[in-house]
Amino acid sequence: MKILFVGSYPPPYGGVTIHIKRLTDLLFNVGYNITILDIVNGDFKKLNKNIRIIPLRLKYINLVVQSFLTANIVHIHTSGYRKYWRESLLIILSKISNNKVVITIHGGLFPEYVSNCSTISIDCLKFWLRYSNKIIFVNSLQKNAVKKYILSKETNKFEIIPAYLPEEKCYITNNDFKNSFIEPDKSYFNVLVMGNWLELYGFDIFIYAVKKLIDNGVNIKAYILIYVSSEPDLSYKKKIESLIENLNLRNDVIFIPETDDTSSIYKVTDIFVRPTYTDGDSMSVREALSFGIPVIASDVCERPKDVVLFKNKNPDDLTQKLQYVVNNFNYFKMNSPDSEQRKYGEKLIQIYESLF
Numbered sequence: 001m002k003i004l005f006v007g008s009y010p011p012p013y014g015g016v017t018i019h020i021k022r023l024t025d026l027l028f029n030v031g032y033n034i035t036i037l038d039i040v041n042g043d044f045k046k047l048n049k050n051i052r053i054i055p056l057r058l059k060y061i062n063l064v065v066q067s068f069l070t071a072n073i074v075h076i077h078t079s080g081y082r083k084y085w086r087e088s089l090l091i092i093l094s095k096i097s098n099n100k101v102v103i104t105i106h107g108g109l110f111p112e113y114v115s116n117c118s119t120i121s122i123d124c125l126k127f128w129l130r131y132s133n134k135i136i137f138v139n140s141l142q143k144n145a146v147k148k149y150i151l152s153k154e155t156n157k158f159e160i161i162p163a164y165l166p167e168e169k170c171y172i173t174n175n176d177f178k179n180s181f182i183e184p185d186k187s188y189f190n191v192l193v194m195g196n197w198l199e200l201y202g203f204d205i206f207i208y209a210v211k212k213l214i215d216n217g218v219n220i221k222a223y224i225l226i227y228v229s230s231e232p233d234l235s236y237k238k239k240i241e242s243l244i245e246n247l248n249l250r251n252d253v254i255f256i257p258e259t260d261d262t263s264s265i266y267k268v269t270d271i272f273v274r275p276t277y278t279d280g281d282s283m284s285v286r287e288a289l290s291f292g293i294p295v296i297a298s299d300v301c302e303r304p305k306d307v308v309l310f311k312n313k314n315p316d317d318l319t320q321k322l323q324y325v326v327n328n329f330n331y332f333k334m335n336s337p338d339s340e341q342r343k344y345g346e347k348l349i350q351i352y353e354s355l356f
Contacts, residue, residue, distance in 0.1 A: 114145045135159070140160055
């Protein structure tokens with residue numbers, strides 16, 4: 001079977017690009033032929049005879065058209081934030097090429113965008129619903145928003161499948177960012193956050209909480225893994241660096257550069273924190289759980305059932321929840337589930353097989 005993904009392949013490293021990479025690896029391992037129509041990067045790549053990456057650029061228009069003509073299924077990955085016309089054009093091209101169409105909506109803010117859509121955007125979303133074969137939501141909030149604002153009746157086109165996929169054993173790797181992470185001192189509680197230099201990732205909330213715990217005598221080290229999945233806010237970067245300096249945390253907050261070897265980092269992490277101001281189905285939260293790591297996250301969206309929630313943008317509540325997990329660490333470590341995430345990939349394959 002030939003699958004055409006529309007999205008982006010890492011780098012940059014973010015939830016959607018890693019999802020596409022891991023889904024590509026999974027499908028490659030079961031014999032699929034995959035083309036990725038990359039909407040971000042500008043270089044053509046052929047990873048092997050069954051996987052190639054084509055930039056969505058005018059100079060590659062012949063390859064783009066050919067990829068639609070030869071695909072059985074087109075799977076569009078979108079945040080669901082504006083630009084609904086782009087996906088609509090891709091659906092038209094898919095239908096002209098006689099492809100089946102699957103759309104995955106990844107964005108945590110999608111329900112908010114839908115509730116404030118223009119008439120044109122609503123019409124585009126109705127077009128998606130009419131001409132796609134499956135629409136995959138990563139959580140029920142997205143589905144409920146569509147049912148409330150776009151289409152009130154139930155349809156068998158809708159599926160809810162979290163975006164997280166476990167890393168596949170596959171020889172296709174990206175060695176551009178090999179991790180040089182040094183194993184931390186285990187006499188500390190090593191706490192990890194991830195994100196870009198954007199305010200919505202809540203690094204400042206996290207740093208204030210770390211400071212309070214250190215002042216309370218907790219042996220804690222904070223690690224911030226930076227991945228630049230979109231344009232960073234350099235003023236926010238300066239704000240965070242100044243905050244660390246002013247709070248005298250230079251030796252307590254360590255930055256980790258972007259890497260594709262996150263497994264090495266998770267293996268030495270004691271607690272994972274997701275302090276984002278908004279979120280979808282966070283891949284990093286589910287990945288941390290799959291490593292048996294206790295997870296604390298903001299209460300901005302649905303979270304897996306074993307996640308400890310704190311009040312959004314509230315450093316005091318985050319401090320309390322961190323202290324609680326530290327004080328009861330053995331309990332949380334023992335009860336953090338080894339997640340069942342492989343089922344999500346199996347569900348996607350079942351959808352492809354049913355459409356083909």
